[in-house]
Amino acid sequence: MTDKASGQGTLGWFLQRISGIFLAFFLITHLNVHHLFHDITTSGLINFGSVQENLSSSFWWQVFYFLFVPFVVFHALNGIWAIIADYRPSGNAAIFLRAIFWIVGLVLIVIGAMTLINLFGGGV
Amino acid sequence: MPIFSVFRYNPEDGSDAFFQEFEVPEKKGMAVLEGLYYILENLDATLAFRSSCRQGVCGSCAMHINGQYRLACETQVAKMGNFVRIRPLAHMTVIRDLVVDMEPFFRQYEAIKPYLIPAEEPGDREYIQSQKDRRRIDHYVDCILCGACYGSCPVVATDEKYLGPHALMKGLRFVDDSRDGAAYERLAYLSTDNGIFRCHTIFNCQQVCPKDLDPTGAIGKLKMKSVWAKLRGKLPKTG
Structure with missing residues (x-):
């Protein structure tokens, strides 16, 4: 067993499954709350104001969505990384791509967080 | 006719x-x-x-x-x-x-060290294994290395370094063998970029196996074993 062995795929594979399970829970909850059980005859049409009002009703909705964003970003980028790994990027290319993924991930999380802060803070 | x-x-x-x-x-x-x-x-x-x-x-x-x-x-x-x-x-x-030319097929097979690596020096007598322990590897021992799974695997088609379903399933056969003492070293090797995490669970190998074996399931088991070993800090880093 002389080839290089890093075990790097193990954690990535495991976290992809864990984040996938969380995302299933997040998405089902999100769809139920905002779309499936929204009765337009009593609650009116879904618009920015109604969503804002709905989400601002509890502190736990804020926790929920601040967790939702990083889980979505991680699951998406880790999945793309798994595809790229199949093409065996060389050492330098892998480092470069990892750096790009970290930057893109952090930027997406910051954009998502800023949107949520605006939403919960009452801005548009 | x-x-x-x-x-x-x-x-x-x-x-x-x-x-x-x-x-x-x-x-x-x-x-x-x-x-x-x-x-x-x-x-x-x-x-x-x-x-x-x-x-x-x-x-x-x-x-x-x-x-x-x-x-x-x-x-x-x-x-x-x-x-x-x-x-x-x-x-x-x-x-x-x-x-x-079956050379790549058998090279990948050799890479997983398809023989027992006992934890202790071999004694004068045969290795003893209980019937229960033997039954754990019964399924995987039956592989006849025909290459049907290797030929059907789309990952093998695009990646010549990928170990292939035959080698990975034989890997589990030795990881699960009670007489073998190198399970974690084997798992570390099988978890490299050439191993189990390149498998996309396509099931072609399982579908074509003439001995009705389940390489896809074996690779799934290896993934779980690798995760548990990693979480418990027992997956050695080599190379």
Whole structure:
């Protein structure tokens, strides 16, 4: 067993499954709350104001969505990384791509967080 | 009378590969391998193919028959209809006709160290294993290394370094063997960029295995074992 062995795929594979399970829970909850059980005859049409009002009703909705964003970003980028790994990027290319993924991930999380802060803070 | 359409290729004469058709008189209970022998002995003595035991044990005659990788000796002509198209195993260089160069296949197999690595120095007597422990590896011991799974695997098609379903399943056979003392080292090697995490759970290997084994399931088990070993800090870093 002389080839290089890093075990790097193990954690990535495991976290992809864990984040996938969380995302299933997040998405089902999100769809139920905002779309499936929204009765337009009593609650009116879904618009920015109604969503804002709905989400601002509890502190736990804020926790929920601040967790939702990083889980979505991680699951998406880790999945793309798994595809790229199949093409065996060389050492330098892998480092470069990892750096790009970290930057893109952090930027997406910051954009998502800023949107949520605006939403919960009452801005548009 | 069934038509055998057989892949022909001879790199020495410089011509392109083609399919040659032969009429083969069918007998009751006739296997595809028997048909190939009929062609060899009566119609074209230059046809090249591998075979040995004729009873699904040696794994020499795996080939692509009517859309699926099968053992020619276990495939009934009657079940194939009147037209039997035969190609060699995929993802390996064709040496001639239905004979491929199995070197990459066995190189990947050797890479997983397919022999016991005991934790202690071997004693004077045989290794003792309980019947219960033996049953854990019963399924995987049955692999005859025919190459049907290797030929059917799309990951092997695109990645020559990928260990392949045969080697990974044999890897589990040794990881799960109670007499073996190198389970974590094996798991570390199987978890590298060439190993279990390159498998995309496509199930082709499981579908074509002539011994009804489950390489996909074995790779799934290895993934779980690798995760547990990693979480418990027992997955050694090598290289």
